[in-house]
Amino acid sequence: MTGGTTAEGPDTGRIAAVSHWWRRAFSYAGDERDTLLVIGKSALAASLAWLIAFDVLDARSPAFAPFSAVLIMQVTVYRSVVQSLRYVGAVVAGVLVQAALGFLAGPDFLTFVLVALIALAIGRWHVLGVQGPQVATAAFFAFSTYTSSSGDFQRFFRLGEIVVLVLIGCAIGIAVNVLVAPPLRYRSAEYGIRSLAHTLHDLLADMYPVLAEGVPDQDTTGGWRARAARTGQMIGQARSGLEASKESLQLNPRRLSRRYRGHPGFQGYESVLGALERTLYQVAALTRGLDRSREEDEARRPFLRRYAAFLESAGAVAEVLTTLDETTLLPQAKRLERLTGEAAARRDEVVEETRRLSLSLADPSAPYGILVTEATRLLEEFQYTSQVLLDVAQDADAERASGGRRR
Structure with missing residues (x-):
């Protein structure tokens, strides 16, 4: 009986996979x-x-x-x-x-x-x-x-x-x-942004608990650097998805329908994608700065704890982007704006901690200037992303509202 079960196992798995494929096909786009x-x-x-x-x-x-x-x-x-x-x-x-x-x-x-x-x-x-x-x-x-x-x-x-x-x-x-159902690929742009945001969120989620505990070792920071450096292919795939989304609108009669008339469009998504790309590069630079923090003494631990709190708040911002959805873009943009404000407060606490500990931000042999600079740049990208999505969502809502009044 055992042999028979083992022989049937691969076939059962294939049947289950095929069944799951058909369920996905009929369940959602x-x-x-x-x-x-x-x-x-x-x-x-x-x-x-x-x-x-x-x-x-x-x-x-x-x-x-x-x-x-x-x-x-x-x-x-x-x-x-x-x-x-x-x-x-x-x-x-x-x-x-x-x-x-x-x-x-x-x-x-x-x-x-x-x-x-x-x-x-x-x-x-x-x-x-x-x-x-x-x-x-x-x-x-x-x-x-x-x-x-x-x-x-x-x-x-x-x-x-x-x-x-x-x-x-x-x-x-x-x-x-x-x-016959002309293809519209709005979601391809969202999928690319979600994928990059997941990568950013997962990396930050792994970093901040370690920093909260103290100075990371070389293997840990090296692993973070490697993960940040492997995002080039994902960025290319995200850009391809965005181009496919924009192309699907050309000569497509469905873009004139009521459902798609108020769509936020792709200009905002392209800006968000660019911001995420720059953010991932900045995280890579940040990990290089953390490599240098290992040489500092234990008195520097409070700085890293403050920095961990900032990265945790940055991860919360990235988490919102992992669920980006044009049907709920306005509430997402408002939540992003609120979380970005919280991240700004955590960044200010990092700067204040450097003053309290008298850490030099100008000393090229110390990591603090690099880390504070990269935190500021990360925050600026999140603020930019938040504002872009908020503007796009408000414009889309206004267009939908004006379309409703005309009808």
Whole structure:
């Protein structure tokens, strides 16, 4: 029985994972639901394109239409339009290369070699982007169509048919993407900010209890420095999420709906992301300053306890950003403003402690000047973030209110 249970364990785990995936897909908006939506929309676009190409137009190569419809079904409407234009350009270029050489040189092997060379060279053109290889693909299909047709008129007609089918497929793909739940990626910007804020909060939450107990050892401060330095990739991912969010608005009809008319927009999120990026760099500098505090005597412990209290208040500010949500932005911004004020009071206590202990802030061999400077910079970034979110939230509320009055 034990062996049977062990053998069934991996399958049970996979079944549970699949079940959990489907629950997430139907429970809330996220990657799982986006995946199902793209699959469903792609199937719909392909089916409509095939129906028109095969049943209505009786095309000789109807697969071009559904293939094109699926190929340009991108995550955002804007990207669908851009990629469809590049794809149509690539197909037209490939067909024109084949048409020119085919009618000039005839459908022999040497002509195919020239078509391949020229099409592949055109496909390297940077304007076509990822659709560059489609130049050669279209040229090869066009060559096949050309050689299997008889008479110049039929050849012209079949080559033109390829272009028409591609245009139909692209048009249907774009129409489905626009009309059937066009993707809006507001939350991608929030997710990136939340992720960075979690990193900042977790680091500060680990630092302040240690500082409250006394001088940290070299391994501890080295670990803090390493964690702060590993945020570069996360910052890049957050910026990519923000760009995807902004792109999802372009050419998207849902941005005009009542739900999204009062959205706070991305300018505030971009400012917050920049502030978090600078804050993480400052925390890295702060950890380097703490490395130097190990050389000081035990009389410096009261300073570190005050500094720990400041970092604890800074962590509370970061914790608010870990739950950033455009639907509750105004109360979050007000809470952030209050917590930032508390952090300012803790920073002032740090400065007062340096005066009470007669610690030199100008001595480059002591860490106190660096630590106080970084605390001030952290506070300034939090104050800036608080004000940005407060302004954005108030503007969004005012816009929603004015929209309601107009209705």
